[in-house]
Amino acid sequence: MKIFAYLRVSTDQQVESGAGISAQEADCRRWAEKRGTIISEVFIEEGISGSTGLDKRPVLLQAIAALGKDDVLLVAKRDRLGRDPFAVAMIEAGVTRKKAKIASAGEEGANSDDPSSILMRRMIDAFAEFERNIIRGRTKSAMAAKKLKGERVGHIPFGFQLAEGNRIEPNPIEQAILAQIRELRLSGMSIREIAKELNDRGIFNRNGNKWNHESIRNAMTKIAA
Numbered sequence: 001m002k003i004f005a006y007l008r009v010s011t012d013q014q015v016e017s018g019a020g021i022s023a024q025e026a027d028c029r030r031w032a033e034k035r036g037t038i039i040s041e042v043f044i045e046e047g048i049s050g051s052t053g054l055d056k057r058p059v060l061l062q063a064i065a066a067l068g069k070d071d072v073l074l075v076a077k078r079d080r081l082g083r084d085p086f087a088v089a090m091i092e093a094g095v096t097r098k099k100a101k102i103a104s105a106g107e108e109g110a111n112s113d114d115p116s117s118i119l120m121r122r123m124i125d126a127f128a129e130f131e132r133n134i135i136r137g138r139t140k141s142a143m144a145a146k147k148l149k150g151e152r153v154g155h156i157p158f159g160f161q162l163a164e165g166n167r168i169e170p171n172p173i174e175q176a177i178l179a180q181i182r183e184l185r186l187s188g189m190s191i192r193e194i195a196k197e198l199n200d201r202g203i204f205n206r207n208g209n210k211w212n213h214e215s216i217r218n219a220m221t222k223i224a225a
Helices: 012-017 019-034 058-066 085-097 115-148 172-186 191-200 213-220
Strands: 003-009 041-046 072-075 101-104 160-163 167-170
Touching: 003 019, 003 058, 019 041, 019 072, 041 058, 058 085, 085 101, 167 172, 172 191, 172 213, 191 213
Parallel strands: 003 041, 003 072, 072 101
Antiparallel strands: 160 167
């Protein structure tokens, strides 16, 4: 039997600090040590939301692929598998097909397959989804309130800059670039052709990098129709 630890963080802040990852790994290693065993391999998935489906979680797929019969996929807590009961059910099905099992260092719902433990795990998964929806609702309301006040909401879009009072205002240079993009588009150029034309003119994006079709497409969403 081998133990494979799966660690997941969902935000860029957690990825950058490493705090979430290090805490999860410590919990998993303590769990293994108490049982007189070690973790064979650690799989780390960064910047992935708990609501993301299995098909868009390549590291988790690698971890499941590594499982053999009677192996264990270990997580620090059940919500590291996901916060969507349907997604978690799909993950469990994949592990079961490998004749392996999932264990939680937090011991939520125990780590057995008796009916009571299964019910407890389903309840934990449902509450994790409920918590995610509550957080999403609060965040959406807070962002809507900021937007109504004209305050900055998330990333500052191309063509604008941060002003006093946490507000955004037009950036003259970037607005001029947007005007050129508009003119080139109206002349019949494709998005890729526009990127090449701006690069040939020596006009680059906010970070001083060359334009590509994706960055042009994103900038075009800020151009008023």
